[in-house]
Amino acid sequence: MKRDREERDRLVRQGVLVSDSDPDLYRFSRDHVFGSSSVAGGIVKDGNCSGPQSWRKPGDGKTLREAKHG
Template sequence: MKRDREERDRLVRQGVLVPDTDPHLYRFSRDHLFGSSSIAGGIVKDGNCSGPQSWRRPSDGKSIKDVFG
């Protein structure tokens, strides 16, 4: 079960996520601040996600967990 499905559906209803040209994808219509890196990752990935392990800095590839551990 995808734990962030309700949040994703709410963002679609609010127009934060809108259909992309690919009918299987959504895109952000505007910036959105998430209260949790895991929820943000779950929405972007469309599946359960450990934000601290998944989000990485482009400059050096370190995860949030590595940086703030």
């Protein structure tokens, strides 16, 4: 079960996520700040996600977890 489905549906209702030209995808219509990197990852991935292990810094490729711990 996708734990972030309710949040995704809320973002669609608010117009933050809108239909893309590909009917299977959504895109962000504007910037949105998430309270958790895992929720953000789950929305983008459309599935459960560990944000600290999944998001990477563009400069050095370190995950959020690696960046936090050294």
